[in-house]
Amino acid sequence: MKKKREWAAYVRRVTPYVPGEQPNETDMIKLNTNENPYPPSPSVFEVHRNMDVTDFSLYPELSAGSLTRSLANYHGISDREVFVGVGSDDVLSLAFLTFFNSEKPILFPDITYSFYPVWADVYRISYECMPLRDDFTIEADDYQRENGGIVIANPNAPTSIGMPALEIEKVIRANPGVVVIIDEAYVDFGGETVLPLIKQYDNLLVVRTYSKSRSLAGMRIGYAMGSEGLIQALNDVKESINSYTMNTASIRIGIASLGDEDYFQSTLQKVMDTRKRTKSALEQMGFDVKDSQTNFLFASHRTVAAEEIFEQLKRRHIYVRYFAKERIKDYLRITVGTEVQMDRFLQAVREIIGTF
Amino acid sequence: MKKKREWAAYVRRVTPYVPGEQPNETDMIKLNTNENPYPPSPSVFEVHRNMDVTDFSLYPELSAGSLTRSLANYHGISDREVFVGVGSDDVLSLAFLTFFNSEKPILFPDITYSFYPVWADVYRISYECMPLRDDFTIEADDYQRENGGIVIANPNAPTSIGMPALEIEKVIRANPGVVVIIDEAYVDFGGETVLPLIKQYDNLLVVRTYSKSRSLAGMRIGYAMGSEGLIQALNDVKESINSYTMNTASIRIGIASLGDEDYFQSTLQKVMDTRKRTKSALEQMGFDVKDSQTNFLFASHRTVAAEEIFEQLKRRHIYVRYFAKERIKDYLRITVGTEVQMDRFLQAVREIIGTF
Numbered sequence: 001m002k003k004k005r006e007w008a009a010y011v012r013r014v015t016p017y018v019p020g021e022q023p024n025e026t027d028m029i030k031l032n033t034n035e036n037p038y039p040p041s042p043s044v045f046e047v048h049r050n051m052d053v054t055d056f057s058l059y060p061e062l063s064a065g066s067l068t069r070s071l072a073n074y075h076g077i078s079d080r081e082v083f084v085g086v087g088s089d090d091v092l093s094l095a096f097l098t099f100f101n102s103e104k105p106i107l108f109p110d111i112t113y114s115f116y117p118v119w120a121d122v123y124r125i126s127y128e129c130m131p132l133r134d135d136f137t138i139e140a141d142d143y144q145r146e147n148g149g150i151v152i153a154n155p156n157a158p159t160s161i162g163m164p165a166l167e168i169e170k171v172i173r174a175n176p177g178v179v180v181i182i183d184e185a186y187v188d189f190g191g192e193t194v195l196p197l198i199k200q201y202d203n204l205l206v207v208r209t210y211s212k213s214r215s216l217a218g219m220r221i222g223y224a225m226g227s228e229g230l231i232q233a234l235n236d237v238k239e240s241i242n243s244y245t246m247n248t249a250s251i252r253i254g255i256a257s258l259g260d261e262d263y264f265q266s267t268l269q270k271v272m273d274t275r276k277r278t279k280s281a282l283e284q285m286g287f288d289v290k291d292s293q294t295n296f297l298f299a300s301h302r303t304v305a306a307e308e309i310f311e312q313l314k315r316r317h318i319y320v321r322y323f324a325k326e327r328i329k330d331y332l333r334i335t336v337g338t339e340v341q342m343d344r345f346l347q348a349v350r351e352i353i354g355t356f
Numbered sequence: 357m358k359k360k361r362e363w364a365a366y367v368r369r370v371t372p373y374v375p376g377e378q379p380n381e382t383d384m385i386k387l388n389t390n391e392n393p394y395p396p397s398p399s400v401f402e403v404h405r406n407m408d409v410t411d412f413s414l415y416p417e418l419s420a421g422s423l424t425r426s427l428a429n430y431h432g433i434s435d436r437e438v439f440v441g442v443g444s445d446d447v448l449s450l451a452f453l454t455f456f457n458s459e460k461p462i463l464f465p466d467i468t469y470s471f472y473p474v475w476a477d478v479y480r481i482s483y484e485c486m487p488l489r490d491d492f493t494i495e496a497d498d499y500q501r502e503n504g505g506i507v508i509a510n511p512n513a514p515t516s517i518g519m520p521a522l523e524i525e526k527v528i529r530a531n532p533g534v535v536v537i538i539d540e541a542y543v544d545f546g547g548e549t550v551l552p553l554i555k556q557y558d559n560l561l562v563v564r565t566y567s568k569s570r571s572l573a574g575m576r577i578g579y580a581m582g583s584e585g586l587i588q589a590l591n592d593v594k595e596s597i598n599s600y601t602m603n604t605a606s607i608r609i610g611i612a613s614l615g616d617e618d619y620f621q622s623t624l625q626k627v628m629d630t631r632k633r634t635k636s637a638l639e640q641m642g643f644d645v646k647d648s649q650t651n652f653l654f655a656s657h658r659t660v661a662a663e664e665i666f667e668q669l670k671r672r673h674i675y676v677r678y679f680a681k682e683r684i685k686d687y688l689r690i691t692v693g694t695e696v697q698m699d700r701f702l703q704a705v706r707e708i709i710g711t712f
Contacts, residue, residue, distance in 0.1 A: 005585050006533040007559045010458040010504060016595035022418050030414075039410045048409050054395045056609070057571035058386075062378050086442060089598040102366040122596040148366060177362040203363045215413035218604035229361050239372035240478040242445040248574035249605040253412070 017118040025317050029344055031335040032319040034157075034186075034296050036215035038270065038338070040253070041263040044216070047256035048249075055248055063235065064246040070255045071223055080228045081198065083235060084254075086245050088185055088209035088222030091234075092151075093119045095205060095224065098237040099179040100125045102148030106178075109138055111328055113153050113183065132156075132327075136290065136298075138163050143171040150175060153183040155191040158323065158333040160292035165192040172201045179230065181205045186294035188213035188268055189275075195225060202227035212295055213268060214257045221246070221254045271295050275336045281346050285353055300330045304356045312352045318345055373474040381673050385700055387691040388675040390513075390542075390652050392571035394626065394694070396609070397619040400572070403612035404605070411604055419591065420602040426611045427579055436584045437554065439591060440610075442601050444541055444565035444578030447590075448507075449475045451561060451580065454593040455535040456481045458504030462534075465494055467684055469509050469539065488512075488683075492646065492654075494519050499527040506531060509539040511547040514679065514689040516648035521548040528557045535586065537561045542650035544569035544624055545631075551581060558583035568651055569624060570613045575606045627651050631692045637702050641709055656686045660712050668708045674701055 020033040039045075061067075064084045072079040085091035096119040100106050103126075108116045110129040120127040130142040136159040143150055150171060155162040172180045172194070184206055187193050195206050205226040211217035224234065238245070246254075257264075275297065279289045282299050289299040300306060310322035310332060321333040336342070376389040395401075417423075420440045428435040441447035452475040456462050459482075464472045466485040476483040486498040492515040499506055506527060511518040528536045528550070536559055543549050543564070551562050561582040567573035580590065594601070602610075613620075631653065635645045638655050645655040656662060666678035666688060677689040692698070 005558060007455065007505075007535045008585065008589075010455060010534065011589045012454050012457050012593055014592050014596040016592050017599060019415075019418065019595075019599040022415060033415055035414050038413065040412050044412070045409045048404075048407070051404070053401045053404050056396050056400070056574040057394065058391050059375075059378060059389055059567070059573040060576070062375065086598060086601055086603075089600070093597045098368050099363065099366060101368050118596050122593060178366065179363045202361060211415070217415040217600075218412040220416070220600055220603040229364065233364075233367045236370050236372050237368055237478060239375075240370040240474050241449045242442060243373060243375040244445070244573075244576055245442055247442075247576040247603065247606055250603055 012122070014122050015118065017115050020321055021319060023317075023319055028317040028319060029337060029341045030319050031337050031341070031345060032321045034212055034294070034335045035217050036212060036267065036271070036295065037336070037341060038215055038267045040215045041257050041260040043256045043260040043263075044253050047252050051249065051252060060244050060246060060248045060251055062243070064251050067246065067251045067254045070258050074258045075195065075225060077198070077225060078228070081225055081231055083224045083231045083238070084246055085222050085224070085238070087211060087220040088183065088207050089115060090220070090245065091207050091222045091224045092181065092183060094234060094238055095179070095181055095207070096120065096125060097123050098233050100149045102178065104146055104148035106149040106151065107143055107145070107147045108151045109156065111136065111156070111159060113157050116151055132159070136161055138167070140167045140170045144174045147175070147178060149178045149180070151181040151183060153185065154194075155186045155293040157186065157294065158296070158298055158321065158328065158331070160290050160294045160296055160298045162191040162293035165194050168194050169197060172197060172204050176201075176203055179203050179205055181207060183207045185209045186212055189295045190272060190293040198226050202229055205230050210254060210257065214264065215267065216253065216257060219250045219253050221250055271336050274339055274342055278334075278336060278342045278346065282349070285350060295336050297334045297336065299332050299334060301353065304353055306330050306332045309349065309352055313348055316348050318348055368478070370478050371474065373471050376677055377675060379675055384673040384675060385693060385697045386675050387693050387697070387701060388677045390568055390650070390691045391573050392568060392623065392627070392651065393692070393697060394571055394623045396571045397613050397616040399612045399616045399619075400609050403608050407605065407608060416600050416602060416604045416607055418599070420607045423602065423607045423610045426614050430614045431551065431581065433554070433581060434584070437581055437587055439580045439587045439594070440602055441578050441580070441594070443567060443576040444539065444563050445471060446576070446601065447563050447578045447580045448537065448539060450590060450594055451535070451537055451563070452476065452481060453479050454589050456505045458534065460502055460504035462505040462507065463499055463501070463503045464507045465512065467492065467512070467515060469513050472507055488515070492517055494523070496523045496526045500530050503531070503534060505534045505536070507537040507539060509541065510550075511542045511649040513542065513650065514652070514654055514677065514684065514687070516646050516650045516652055516654045518547040518649035521550050524550050525553060528553060528560050532557075532559055535559050535561055537563060539563045541565045542568055545651045546628060546649040554582050558585055561586050566610060566613065570620065571623065572609065572613060575609050577602070577606055577610045627692050630695055630698055634690075634692060634698045634702065638705070641706060651692050653690045653692065654687050655690060656688070657709065660709055662686050662688045665705065665708055669704055672704050674704055
């Protein structure tokens with residue numbers, strides 16, 4: 001009798017982002033979502049242990065104030081230049097909603113973080129993709145045309161390639177009338193940050209995450225840094241959606257992680273050392289491997305199809321990422337794990353390649 | 357030389373929500389944001405203590421699957437009828453974005469949760485406010501006109517008054533072409549839920565929170581229940597914004613809280629007993645106090661101005677909520693605390709009233 005789903009006419013139509021698989025096998029080697037293979041800092045363990053669970057009955061601190069101040073202090077900027085969110089995805093999507101309200105299209109590379117077109121779609125923002133050069137580097141001159149905003153991941157994903165800060169500055173300088181977002185999710189693994197430029201350019205927003213370099217993907221902490229005007233605009237929109245996004249545990253753990261710089265640096269170094277060794281080993285097996293400034297490698301074998309290697313690795317419970325997408329369908333994105341994990345990975349690849 | 361803030365033309369203009377103060381004094385009595393005065397369940401403490409912090413280096417479970425399943429099981433529905441978010445504010449704002457895309461105005465009461473008009477503004481949704489009756493109850497017949505969606509808090513805030521489920525059903529039945537959201541943030545404190553009606557009406561979305569009845573405001577857990585179609589639509593939009601919103605700690609703590617029904621019920625009972633006693637005491641002092649089905653009281657003194665009492669309480673470090681808003685500017689919203697807290701509160705009010 002009743003018509004079904006009459007309300008469906010007014011539902012927002014979207015094509016959701018498809019995240020990497022989250023398999024859960026005890027013997028698996030998970031190299032598909034760019035997590036850090038090392039645990040969080042011992043100071044995170046300590047803060048967790050000493051946390052007073054009674055506090056969970058109260059709302060968290062407004063604007064995650066103590067975490068914001070710790071981040072400002074860590075980066076040597078003002079707390080009015082820092083905005084904290086539930087992972088960098090929260091920060092980035094909110095920045096799209098806040099800053100990209102022009103009729104002109106926003107610009108980003110054709111090969112980059114695949115959430116950018118998804119956010120543009122959900123918020124009805126038009127966009128144009130600028131093709132990477134043949135070597136997968138970004139051409140700064142492409143970002144001089146009229147636009148409603150720009151977002152560039154640096155280093156870029158899934159290519160792993162960094163763009164020099166001076167090249168990025170050209171893009172920022174040429175676009176004072178719009179906000180330029182530089183997504184530095186992977187910058188700690190050897191990229192060149194443009195953070196110092198926020199003092200010079202009030203249209204530059206630099207976005208970071210705890211998920212990769214700080215081994216805290218599970219606690220969902222990301223942040224943005226930029227001029228006070230940008231941060232105020234982000235805060236206003238955020239306060240119009242959800243006053244309390246960061247929970248008490250993530251605020252305290254986020255602060256703790258910043259206090260242990262030695263552990264942070266030594267973990268980064270371990271990942272970068274393993275990356276170097278893994279790259280060489282893959283090259284010896286006939287892979288073309290991009291110079292990575294991230295915690296993953298982007299590699300294509302001269303003769304064996306990437307999808308084939310991907311599937312055969314999966315059968316061995318080794319998970320890497322494969323994108324069935326034009327231009328990059330011959331590549332695998334391989335997160336850098338521990339030495340032991342990469343040995344097992346390399347051995348498996350050797351066997352798979354050997355059968356062809 | 358450089359023009360300042362040229363990008364500001366494309367910033368989304370909003371009027372942010374103003375949350376209750378979050379004072380932080382050791383001797384304070386905080387009765388202003390409807391938190392639960394009792395700690396979370398002992399099972400929450402235990403899960404926190406036994407949590408493996410190493411897991412924080414991995415992304416949380418996709419779609420907070422285990423929490424979704426636990427909630428489905430707890431409420432006796434399918435996990436495809438449950439959606440979890442970062443507090444009910446996250447769930448509600450996402451529901452506005454997902455379901456309210458008609459050109460027609462959405463409807464909600466003139467006196468209600470003050471975030472509703474804020475979400476409507478940020479997402480450019482037009483709205484009309486239906487006046488409460490003089491006794492602050494909601495008139496179901498007001499929600500029969502043409503509209504693009506309906507949201508009703510039941511029990512309502514800040515009035516504390518519940519609407520009978522049969523009255524709400526009239527609203528749902530009359531509006532099959534739009535989504536009707538019933539915000540049951542406070543329903544555990546004696547309200548009538550419409551949850552059973554989700555099986556009958558595919559346009560009904562029921563929203564709940566852990567912040568009040570489960571003493572977990574600090575961990576930001578809210579959820580929605582509705583037909584599979586509604587939940588799928590919410591998930592699609594959510595996956596277009598942020599794949600991982602619930603962090604690992606909140607997922608595990610959310611599950612733990614559900615496992616301890618005895619503690620939950622006894623805490624609710626304590627709050628309701630204290631509410632009854634406090635209401636009588638206030639009435640004896642000359643207050644008109646609404647019949648509350650929530651964890652707060654809405655009270656107006658016959659002779660002394662609410663704002664005056666509010667300010668004088670504040671000087672004694674006792675915080676209640678005052679809204680400088682037409683129709684309710686003579687009222688205070690007072691969260692029900694512990695017996696000891698309410699004794700101190702009542703004593704302070706007695707002294708303040710006595711000076712007039």
